[in-house]
Amino acid sequence: MSDVMTERQALADRPGGTSVPVSLKQARLPRWTPAALALASAAVGCGIGLAAGLDSRVQWGLIAALLFVVGTFVLSAAVEGARQAKDRLATGLVWIAFLLAVIPLASLLWETVARGSKVLDGYFLSHSMGTLPDALPGGGIYHAIIGTLEQVGLATLIAAPLGLFTAIYLVEYGRGRLAKAVTFFVDVMTGIPSIVAGLFVLSIWILILGFGPSGFAGAMALAILMVPVVVRSTEEMLKLVPNELREASLALGVPKWRTILKVVLPTSIGGITTGVMLAVARIAGETAPVMLLVWGAKTINTNPFQDAQQSLPLYVFQQWQQGSEASYDRAWAAALVLIAFVMILNLVARGIARWKAPRGGRS
Amino acid sequence: MAKRIDVSGLSAFYGNHKAIDDISMSVEPRSVTAFIGPSGCGKSTFLRTLNRMHEVTPGGRVEGKVLLDDEDLYGPGVDPVAVRRTVGMVFQRPNPFPTMSIFDNVAAGLRLNGTTKKSDLTDIVEKSLKGANLWNEVKDRLNKPGSGLSGGQQQRLCIARAIAVAPQVLLMDEPCSALDPISTLAVEDLIGELKERFTIVIVTHNMQQAARVSDRTAFFNLSAVGQPGTLVEIDDTERIFSNPSVQATEDYISGRFG
Numbered sequence: 286m287s288d289v290m291t292e293r294q295a296l297a298d299r300p301g302g303t304s305v306p307v308s309l310k311q312a313r314l315p316r317w318t319p320a321a322l323a324l325a326s327a328a329v330g331c332g333i334g335l336a337a338g339l340d341s342r343v344q345w346g347l348i349a350a351l352l353f354v355v356g357t358f359v360l361s362a363a364v365e366g367a368r369q370a371k372d373r374l375a376t377g378l379v380w381i382a383f384l385l386a387v388i389p390l391a392s393l394l395w396e397t398v399a400r401g402s403k404v405l406d407g408y409f410l411s412h413s414m415g416t417l418p419d420a421l422p423g424g425g426i427y428h429a430i431i432g433t434l435e436q437v438g439l440a441t442l443i444a445a446p447l448g449l450f451t452a453i454y455l456v457e458y459g460r461g462r463l464a465k466a467v468t469f470f471v472d473v474m475t476g477i478p479s480i481v482a483g484l485f486v487l488s489i490w491i492l493i494l495g496f497g498p499s500g501f502a503g504a505m506a507l508a509i510l511m512v513p514v515v516v517r518s519t520e521e522m523l524k525l526v527p528n529e530l531r532e533a534s535l536a537l538g539v540p541k542w543r544t545i546l547k548v549v550l551p552t553s554i555g556g557i558t559t560g561v562m563l564a565v566a567r568i569a570g571e572t573a574p575v576m577l578l579v580w581g582a583k584t585i586n587t588n589p590f591q592d593a594q595q596s597l598p599l600y601v602f603q604q605w606q607q608g609s610e611a612s613y614d615r616a617w618a619a620a621l622v623l624i625a626f627v628m629i630l631n632l633v634a635r636g637i638a639r640w641k642a643p644r645g646g647r648s
Numbered sequence: 649m650a651k652r653i654d655v656s657g658l659s660a661f662y663g664n665h666k667a668i669d670d671i672s673m674s675v676e677p678r679s680v681t682a683f684i685g686p687s688g689c690g691k692s693t694f695l696r697t698l699n700r701m702h703e704v705t706p707g708g709r710v711e712g713k714v715l716l717d718d719e720d721l722y723g724p725g726v727d728p729v730a731v732r733r734t735v736g737m738v739f740q741r742p743n744p745f746p747t748m749s750i751f752d753n754v755a756a757g758l759r760l761n762g763t764t765k766k767s768d769l770t771d772i773v774e775k776s777l778k779g780a781n782l783w784n785e786v787k788d789r790l791n792k793p794g795s796g797l798s799g800g801q802q803q804r805l806c807i808a809r810a811i812a813v814a815p816q817v818l819l820m821d822e823p824c825s826a827l828d829p830i831s832t833l834a835v836e837d838l839i840g841e842l843k844e845r846f847t848i849v850i851v852t853h854n855m856q857q858a859a860r861v862s863d864r865t866a867f868f869n870l871s872a873v874g875q876p877g878t879l880v881e882i883d884d885t886e887r888i889f890s891n892p893s894v895q896a897t898e899d900y901i902s903g904r905f906g
Contacts, residue, residue, distance in 0.1 A: 538734075
């Protein structure tokens with residue numbers, strides 16, 4: 286009996302160890318504390334800003350954020366103890382980081398919608414600039430939409446299969462030096478500035494081979510930018526496919542190429558599609574190569590293989606350059622259309638990813 | 649249709665590391681042969697050399713001979729794909745194809761190998777699912793995803809998938825280690841039925857399971873960590889578990905190691 290007692294004593298007294306806690310309950314701040322603190326610090330932040338006569342609202346916000354973090358920490362440390370205080374400190378910082386990231390995005394969207402919706406209507410979407418002088422209101426972006434769709438479409442037709450097959454090679458077949466070299470050059474390609482891709486195609490296609498500007502020339506430069514993105518994202522998706530599935534298929538006596546085609550690709554098709562769509566969204570906003578290779582146009586040109594075309598980002602740039610009130614409005618409206626285009630692509634990609642994702646669970 | 653396997657002087661490597669050393673044994677047709685032994689002794693590696701799945705692992709290579717009714721699996725001109733159609737495999741963790749329905753999972757091997765006539769497929773799928781004792785549980789939901797089944801059902805689905813391509817030999821790599829006792833019993837009963845038609849080789853860590861299901865048992869061991877695994881002995885299951893000829897086997901079976 287006494288042995289047991291001394292053992293317990295020893296356990297409780299062991300160096301560095303805390304004795305058995307008396308209760309599992311602990312003082313906690315009420316649930317509404319963070320919200321109340323946030324409101325209070327916002328108010329105090331505005332008050333200080335007003336009193337000190339600070340012009341910038343950013344400074345007001347920073348003061349409020351600082352007050353919130355410090356206030357939460359002090360209050361929590363006093364009531365709940367050090368561990369909870371640190372937890373709340375980290376949570377507060379994460380929230381502030383989130384707000385900092387969202388503010389530019391929301392402000393950008395708000396600005397574009399507010400300014401872009403002024404001239405955005407059916408007429409704007411269905412007419413080109415034609416012979417309209419830049420200073421006058423009117424005109425539209427039909428020719429730019431056609432151009433962007435064709436150039437991005439052609440670039441995707443070139444880059445998606447190329448990137449897909451490269452990724453399949455790297456994940457399923459690539460061993461040794463060649464695979465390492467390919468990986469290295471894909472990494473290098475990821476870092477190519479878009480203007481360099483444009484200059485590359487310009488020097489070969491237009492200067493050396495002597496072709497004129499065309500949507501296709503632009504599409505080639507866009508494809509150069511797109512390939513590494515597709516390779517990278519597809520590679521990651523293929524690596525996520527469990528090896529067990531490949532082995533299960535191989536053990537059924539299925540050749541490797543059919544295993545890849547019928548098991549590996551269907552399992553990862555959702556992620557691959559998302560990756561391709563994101564790459565498309567990325568190149569849809571490229572201006573530099575388009576300016577070098579497609580040149581821009583005021584009229585509708587539906588043939589991407591002949592003569593200059595327009596594209597949305599280039600249209601925005603050119604309208605902004607004109608500097609008249611009417612062309613500013615058109616630039617904003619075109620920017621809004623471009624953002625909407627990219628957003629719709631993203632939504633479609635997500636839809637496909639969800640629709641194609643391997644179904645788990647009981648159903 | 650079941651075939652006999654004769655292995656002689658087989659060693660398997662991962663890169664420069666020798667995983668199993670100089671194994672020779674025979675596996676009788678229409679019987680169940682169990683492989684037992686401590687982890688890392690090369691049972692699974694050896695099993696995978698029997699349908700050329702070992703070389704799927706990067707760096708995996710094999711020396712020696714595996715005769716399947718007088719035909720060397722590692723002879724020149726032998727197509728590993730053809731070998732795997734003849735020697736099927738069931739894995740430790742149930743791995744149904746997540747994008748396919750129950751029906752498509754069972755039909756996968758056939759369809760991926762070119763049988764596409766719907767009526768043929770329906771027949772074979774039903775036969776295979778019945779063969780795997782799963783038909784009654786899934787016949788009303790053949791078009792639902794295979795990943796929605798329970799673990800035990802998934803494993804029987806994988807067995808159905810393996811027997812659908814009509815192999816001669818069925819290799820099972822710890823097929824019950826992820827299953828509860830009831831599902832294990834179902835799979836063991838199934839093994840008893842399947843041995844009428846197939847040659848079965850099963851790796852297991854469960855000694856009672858080896859004693860229950862197998863006709864012959866092979867004991868593998870390794871002399872030290874990092875050393876290649878070797879075959880200690882192979883004999884009738886009854887003898888291995890009652891009166892083995894090597895002391896190490898008896899020690900392992902009765903739980904006395906080292």
